[in-house]
Amino acid sequence: xxxxxxxxxxxxxxxxxxxxxxxxxxxxxxxxxxxxxxxxxxxxxxxxxxxxxxxxxxxxxxxxxxxxxxxxxxxxxxxxxxxxxxxxxxxxxxxxxxxxxxxxxxxxxxxxxxxxxxxxxxxxxxxxxxxxxxxxxxxxxxxxxxxxxxxxxxxxxxxxxxxxxxxxxxxxxxxxxxxxxxxxxxxxxxxxxxxxxxxxxxxxxxxxxxxxxxxxxxxxxxxxxxxxxxxxxxxxxxxxxxxxxxxxxxxxxxxxxxxxxxxxxxxxxxxxxxxxxxxxxxxxxxxxxxxxxxxxxxxxxxxxxxxxxxxxxxxxxxxxxxxxxxxxxxxxxxxxxxxxxxxxxxxxxxxxxxxxxxxxxxxxxxxxxxxxxxxxxxxxxxxxxxxxxxxxxxxxxxxxxxxxxxxxxxxxxxxxxxxxxxxxxxxxxxxxxxxxxxxxxxxxxxxxxxxxxxxxxxxxxxxxxxxxxxxxxxxxxxxxxxxxxxxxxxxxxxxxxxxxxxxxxxx
Numbered sequence: 001x002x003x004x005x006x007x008x009x010x011x012x013x014x015x016x017x018x019x020x021x022x023x024x025x026x027x028x029x030x031x032x033x034x035x036x037x038x039x040x041x042x043x044x045x046x047x048x049x050x051x052x053x054x055x056x057x058x059x060x061x062x063x064x065x066x067x068x069x070x071x072x073x074x075x076x077x078x079x080x081x082x083x084x085x086x087x088x089x090x091x092x093x094x095x096x097x098x099x100x101x102x103x104x105x106x107x108x109x110x111x112x113x114x115x116x117x118x119x120x121x122x123x124x125x126x127x128x129x130x131x132x133x134x135x136x137x138x139x140x141x142x143x144x145x146x147x148x149x150x151x152x153x154x155x156x157x158x159x160x161x162x163x164x165x166x167x168x169x170x171x172x173x174x175x176x177x178x179x180x181x182x183x184x185x186x187x188x189x190x191x192x193x194x195x196x197x198x199x200x201x202x203x204x205x206x207x208x209x210x211x212x213x214x215x216x217x218x219x220x221x222x223x224x225x226x227x228x229x230x231x232x233x234x235x236x237x238x239x240x241x242x243x244x245x246x247x248x249x250x251x252x253x254x255x256x257x258x259x260x261x262x263x264x265x266x267x268x269x270x271x272x273x274x275x276x277x278x279x280x281x282x283x284x285x286x287x288x289x290x291x292x293x294x295x296x297x298x299x300x301x302x303x304x305x306x307x308x309x310x311x312x313x314x315x316x317x318x319x320x321x322x323x324x325x326x327x328x329x330x331x332x333x334x335x336x337x338x339x340x341x342x343x344x345x346x347x348x349x350x351x352x353x354x355x356x357x358x359x360x361x362x363x364x365x366x367x368x369x370x371x372x373x374x375x376x377x378x379x380x381x382x383x384x385x386x387x388x389x390x391x392x393x394x395x396x397x398x399x400x401x402x403x404x405x406x407x408x409x410x411x412x413x414x415x416x417x418x419x420x421x422x423x424x425x426x427x428x429x430x431x432x433x434x435x436x437x438x439x440x441x442x443x444x445x446x447x448x449x450x451x452x453x454x455x456x457x458x459x460x461x462x463x464x465x466x467x468x469x470x471x472x473x474x475x476x477x478x479x480x481x482x483x484x485x486x487x488x489x490x491x492x493x494x495x496x497x498x499x500x501x502x503x504x505x506x507x
Contacts, residue, residue, distance in 0.1 A: 003303045003304045003307060004303055004304065004306050004307030004310065005307070006307070007304060007307030007308055007310075007311060008307055008310060008311055008314070011182070011311040011314065011315075012159050012314075014178065015159055015163050015175050015178070015179075015318065016159065016162060016163055018163065018171060018174040018175045018178060019162060019163025019164070019165075019166040019167050019171040019175065020163075020166060020167070021167065021170075021171070021174060022163070022166060022167020022168065022169075022170035022171025022172070022173070022174055022175075023166035023167040023170075023171065024167075025167060025170040026167045026168045026169075026170045026171070026360060027360070028359075028360065029100075029359045029360060029363070031168070031169070031170055031360075032167075032168030032169060032170070032359075032360050032363050032364075033100050033168060033169055033243070033246075033326070033330050033334075033363065034100065034169055034243060034246040034247050035169040035170050035173045035247045036170075037098070037246060037247060037248070037249065038247070038249055039173065039247045039248055039249055039253070039257075040249055040253060040257075041253050041256050041257040041260070042257070043173065043177055043257075044244070044247065044248050044249075044253055044254065044257030044258070044261075045256075045257035045258070045260040045261045045264070046176065046177045046180040046181075046261075047172075047173050047176040047177060047180070047244060047247070047319075048083065048241075048244050048257060048258055048261035049083075049180060049260075049261040049264045049265060049268075050176035050177070050179050050180045050183075050315070050316075050319035050320075050323075051176065051240060051241070051244060051319055051320055051323035051324075052079050052083060052235065052241070052261070052265060052320070053076070053079070053183070053265060053268055053316055053319070053320070054132075054133045054136070054316055054317055054319060054320020054321065055132055055133040055134075055135065055136025055137075055316065055317040055320060055321070056075075056132050056133070056136070056320075057075070057076045057079060057265075057268070057269075057272070057316065057320075058136075058183075058187070058272065058293070058313055058316040058317065059136045059290050059293050059313065059316075059317070060075070060132075060136075060290060061073070061075055061076045061268075061269060061272035061273065061276070062272045062273075062275045062276040062279070062290075062292055062293045062296075063276060063288075063289035063290040063291075063292055063293070064219070064272075064273065064276060064289070065272055065273035065274065065275060065276020065277050065279070065280075065292075066276035066277070066279050066280050066286065066289040066292040067276070067280075067289045068212075068213070068218050068219040069209065069212060069213030069214055069215070069218055069273065069276075069277050069280070070213065070214055070215075070216060070270070070273045070274070070277060071215060071216050071217060071218040071219035071224075071273070072219060072272070072273045072276055072277075073269040073270050073272065073273035074219060074223070074224045074227050074269075075227050075231065075269070076265060076266075076268055076269025076272060077227075077265075077266055077269045077270075078224075078227040078228045078230075078231040078232045079231050079232070079235060079265050079269070080262050080263070080264075080265030080266040080268075080269060081228070081232050081262070081266075082231055082232035082233065082234065082235030082236060082262075083235055083241075083258060083261055083262035083265055084258075084259060084262035084263070085232065085235075085236065086235055086236050086241065086245075086258065087254065087255050087257075087258025087259050087261075087262065088255070088259065090236065090407065091245050091248075091251070091254045091255050091258050092251035092252070092254065092255050093251075093407070093476050094242060094245050094246075094254075095245055095246065095248055095250070095251040095254045096251050096475065096476055096477065096478040097475050097476065098246070098475075098478075099246070100243075100246065100330055100334050101119075101122070101239060101242075101243075101330055101331055101334045101335050102118065102122055102237060102238075102239050102242055102399070102403065103115045103118040103119045103122060103331065103334070103335040104334065104335070105242075105403070105406075106118050106402065106403065106406065106417060108471070108472055108475060109406040109407075109464075109468075109472050110406060110412070110413065110414035110417050110464060110468070111414055111464060111465055111468035112414050113339075114414060114417060114418055114421075115335040115336070115338075115339060116336070116339055117418055117421050117422055118335070118399060118402070118421055119331055119335030119336045119339075120336070121394060121395070121398035121399055121421055121425050122239045122331050122335070122395070122399065123328060123331045123332065123335075123336060124391075124394050124425075125238065125239070125391050125392070125394050125395035125398075125399075126238075126239050126240060126324050126325075126327040126328035126331055126391075127324075127328050127370065127373075127374065127377075128390055128391035128394065129238075129240060129320070129324040129327075129391045130321055130324040130325050130328060130370075130371075130374040131374055131377050131378050131391075132391075133317050133318070133320040133321035133324065134153060134156065134157045134160070134317075134321050134374050134375060134378040135153065135378045136317045137152050137153050137155065137156030137157060137314075137317060137378075138150075138152040138153050138378075141155065141156065150379055153375060153378050153379055154375060154379075156314065156317065156318070157321070157371070157374065157375040157378065158375070159318070160318050160321045160322050160325065160371065161325070161367070161368065161371030161372065161374075161375070163175055163322070164322045164325050164326055164367055164371065165364050165367045165368045165371065166364075168326060168329075168360075168363060168364070168367070169243070169247060169326055171322075172319075172322045172323055172326055173247065175318065175319070175322065176319045176322070176323070178315070179314075179315030179316070179318060179319045180315070180319070182308070182311055182312050182315045183312040183313070183315040183316050184312075185308075185312065186308050186309040186311065186312025186313075186315075187268075187271065187272075187275075187309065187312045187313070187316070188267070188268065188271050190301070190305065190308070190309055190312075191275055191296065191297065191300075191301070191309050191312075192271040192274055192275055194300050194301060195274065195275045195278035195279070195296050195300060196274055196278050198278060198282065198296075198299070198300045199277075199278035199279075199281040199282055200281065204281070205277055205278060205281050208281045209277070209280060209281060213277055213280065222440055223440070226440045226443065229396065229443050229444070229447070230389065230392040230393060230396055230443050231392060233396050233400055234392040234395050234396045234400075236400070236403075236404065237395065237396075237399050237400055237403045237404070238327075238395060239327040239328075239330065239331055240323045240324050240326075240327035243323075243326065243327050243330060244323070245258070251478070275292075275293070275296060276289070276292055276293075278296065279292035279293075279295060279296045280292070282295075282296070282299060282300075283295050283296075283299075293313060294310075297309050297310060297313075321374075325367060325370060325371055325374065326367065328370050329363055329366040329367040329370055330363075332366045332370065333359075333362055333363050333366050337362075337366070389437065389438060390432065390437060392443075393428045393432065393442045393443050393446065394425060394428055394429070396443055396446070396447065397424040397425060397427060397428035397442065397443055397445075397446020397447055397449075397450060398421050398422075398424045398425030398428065398446065398450070399421055399424075400424075400447065400450070401420045401424065401447065401450040401451050401454045402416075402417035402418075402420050402421050402450070402454060405417070405420075405454055405458075409458075410463075410464070410469060411458055411459070411463060412454065412458045412464070413457070413458045413461045413462070413463065413464055414464065415457050415458070415461040416453070416454045416455070416456075416457040416458030416459075416461065417454065417458075419453045419454070419457040420449075420450040420451070420453045420454035420457070421450070423449050423450055423453040424446045424447065424449050424450030424453070425446070427442075427445050427446045427448075427449040427450070428442045428443065428445070428446035431445045431446065
């Protein structure tokens with residue numbers, strides 16, 4: 001136990017150290033929010049995989065494997081296919097827009113100011129996405145070290161809030177890469193084979209479990225479809241995901257790195273389901289399936305290695321929590337806070353140098369406040385997967401139609417987009433209240449309502465101003481951006497030296 005605690009303590013201190021490094025690197029708004037738009041393919045792929053594979057994908061995914069066998073992989077597989085779809089069809093165009101938030105893209109496409117509605121919906125999604133990852137700390141710490149639930153949430157959440165607040169996206173990027181390496185080794189290369197071997201191998205598991213555990217569709221066709229509707233489609237438009245796309249050095253880097261991340265997610269989903277299936281053999285009567293992860297680690301791994309695998313689970317949880325927290329801070333500072341200042345008036349703008357410092361400081365304040373609020377909400381929530389489902393229901397039902405409609409249908413109008421966002425989000429919330437948090441109906445009702453309203457209102461209102469559409473098309477081609485493109489150097493490889501200069505250094 002002492003050795004395991006030492007491994008976890010070293011890991012947590014390492015995350016804080018990387019956060020401190022990121023703070024020294026984050027000198028501008030672009031640095032703090034999108035890592036200076038400078039990541040190369042290796043770091044981009046690792047951080048993209050890290051953010052989407054969090055507490056629900058790891059602890060919750062293993063729990064689904066415990067309850068449903070290999071069909072429990074569908075949740076994470078849906079996430080992986082969503083990442084693949086985003087990067088094959090949309091990432092290059094999104095990257096060329098060079099904006100900071102999804103709401104900025106909506107304003108650019110439709111004209112006018114739609115940020116209050118789209119920003120509120122996206123804020124609700126990013127905030128709720130942070131909650132299940134913060135909540136997962138209780139499962140990990142409580143299961144291994146018997147910490148009280150509240151202490152576990154506060155401890156893990158505080159570390160995430162600390163390093164995220166210090167360096168923003170640079171801190172999150174560096175910690176995500178470390179977390180990606182740790183969880184790849186700990187969960188894929190250590191725990192998966194050990195779990196399967198401890199359960200008697202595949203033949204032993206088949207002898208011990210009901211045949212449904214090896215039926216790919218045992219979890220239910222409707223549930224599988226809902227996973228794809230919620231998670232695959234949700235990943236196409238999430239602020240946390242788009243913000244990672246914005247970190248890529250170029251559109252080509254974003255596409256290639258994202259495809260690698262998507263394939264990694266598919267493998268991760270299958271491994272999680274296998275770990276859960278093995279746990280069902282060894283611990284057949286657990287009250288909470290989410291406890292199967294820590295029980296497997298405790299029962300099958302030696303001291304020290306158990307601490308490393310626990311750190312791998314913490315890596316998965318922390319990467320999603322920090323990414324969602326930065327996304328929520330970005331929506332607050334970029335989309336919502338400026339609207340508040342317009343309502344109450346604003347002071348004269350300071351000098352440019354001070355403005356740059358003030359923007360970074362303001363984002364740190366938003367990140368800190370939102371992080372503390374997330375910890376408070378996590379203390380009052382019990383179900384990891386349910387919290388994630390609520391977040392994605394709100395996102396997909398409220399924003400999917402307006403965003404994808406803007407990308408593929410030029411007849412869509414601002415009035416149609418606003419109406420669909422408002423109607424879809426309300427339809428989701430009302431249906432959740434009428435049915436249940438984990439019901440399948442809310443997402444379908446929200447999407448159907450949003451689609452009908454978007455098409456009808458768009459056709460009944462004047463087309464988008466041609467001048468607005470012209471600017472939109474130019475931005476999609478990578479023209480007329482508000483900031484210069486990232487330098488040739490990336491976070492993965494050094495820049496070529498300028499003629500006559502000394503040797504270059506890699507970032």
